[in-house]
Amino acid sequence: MSVKFGLLALFADGPKYGYQLRTEFEERTGGTWAVNVGQVYTTLERLERDGLVAAEGTNADGRAMYAITEAGRAALDGWFSTPVTDSDRPRNELAVKLLMAATTSGVDVAVVVQRQRTESLRTMRDYTTLRRDAEAVDDVAGVLLLDSMVFALEGEVRWLDHVEATVLRRGGRLAVPAKPRRAIRPAAGRAVERSER
Template identity: 55%
Template sequence: MSIRHGLLALLERGQMYGYQLRAAFEESTGSTWPLNIGQVYTTLARLERDGLVRPLPENESGQRPYEITDTGRADLALWFATPISRGDRPRDELAIKLALALTTPGVDVRAVVQNQRTATMRALQEYTRLKYSSDKPEDLPWRLVLDAMIFQAEAEVRWLDHCETSLVRHRPPPARPVEHPEAVDRAGDEARR
């Protein structure tokens, strides 16, 4: 999810200032995506520059709320209507890490896989615990986020199992040290004596 569209969606609910947007964003995602207040204000500045939001006069507390514009609503509607493609998602750091581990001398790839599996299983247990910690209807948005995280963790564990199986099947056994020919000749001479 882009922060840009997340903030637009929150502003569609009504006017908000930076700290309200941050709190609403974290509440909507069940605090699974912590948002830095600096990111909120930087994104608001870009949204204002692009004509998607407009600042309102400061309130009595000195906070400046923002509201979504018609252009912002159109951009948000397009975002909701457009599927997310696999190419739009960040690179998979774990896949890159394992590919590099396979080609980097001295790396115990099986240990890399096992360490990741352990961490992913811990995360999976925590997500599951959080999911069942509340059944209130207003918690549905963050439970759906947790479901997505659970499914991703489960898929990662399956992929790690596949990686481990592939390592066993395709990884050649460690090479035996090659003895120098003179050493072989000497060993043969000693055996004949």
């Protein structure tokens, strides 16, 4: 998620000041994405520079207030209506780590997978507890956010099982491809590596 658009979305219900944006951003993301005040003000400056928000004077406490502009509303509408693709997400460090482990001599892939599985299951347990707490206070947004995190971890654990089984079937190590790889761009525009034919 782009901090820029996350902050821009906060202006939809009215003008805000910097620290208020920080607090509301963390509340709306269930405390799972902390942003520091400096990052908020830097992003706010860029939003103003790009004409997406405009200064609206000060509030009763003397804090500089900002409001979304028409251009900002159009940009926000565009963000909400555009699906997130893999190219919008950071690289998956776990995938890179396991692929490196599976192709590096002297590394026991089963041990690497088991340590990660243990951590993923512990994190899933913690999120499930937090989800129950959110459900108890009727925090629907928190429940949905935690559901997303639990579902992602369930997928991760299934993938870890698959990686372990695949590598073990091949004697505990994957061969480094002899053929060079080239990037291809599927219809969705995502770069994928495949062997030359």
